[in-house]
Amino acid sequence: QVQLQESGPGLVKPSETLSVTCDVSGYYISSDYCWGWVRQPPGKGLEWIGSIYHSGSTYYNPSLKSRVTISVDTSKNQFFLKLSSVTAADTAFYYCARQGESGYDRLEYWGQGILVTVSS
């Protein structure tokens, strides 16, 4: 059973960098699939942020590309999201997920999500 769990600071100051880690269990990231991030402002809809292959190839939402970095550590079976220069508009639930085989694909397994609030 594939399971994903997000972790990280729940509060980030404006202009700083948001960092979230996704721990994966039940499947080796290094085996296959693409691993993605999605966010959802409280009470609003879903926004795909980007994804990464186990090899390290990345795919980003063009609207966020200049501020996003997604990376992977296969030895720890983790992948990571960094979003720089955050503002209040970046306050959201951040979900990690296992996608299908493609950089842009359905999201098959999801973490429970972590709320990150941007505030001074």
Add this chain to the structure above:
Amino acid sequence: DIQMTQSPSTLSASVGDRVTITCRASQNINSWLAWYQQKPGKAPKLLIYKASLQTGVPSRFSGSGSGTEFTLTINSLQPDDFATYYCQQYNTYSTFGQGTKVEIK
């Protein structure tokens, strides 16, 4: 950018009803469309991918369409089905519809 437009935004229905949600893409996305169900405080759950392929969900959920117009149909709505539903295109990058809330009539 490919825009995804769902209709209706809210749908009131009763247990046992047949429900249809529509998702329109601003350009051709072939069959690269998925449907998700989300309940309050929970992560979305994948229901359908590649427009019509099921993921082990109850058979009352079905998807159809290709190109720019897609539908999610729930036959005989059950109490557990009251939730918000999202479509997602993954033909070019990935974008979601704004969601359709299915509420109790």
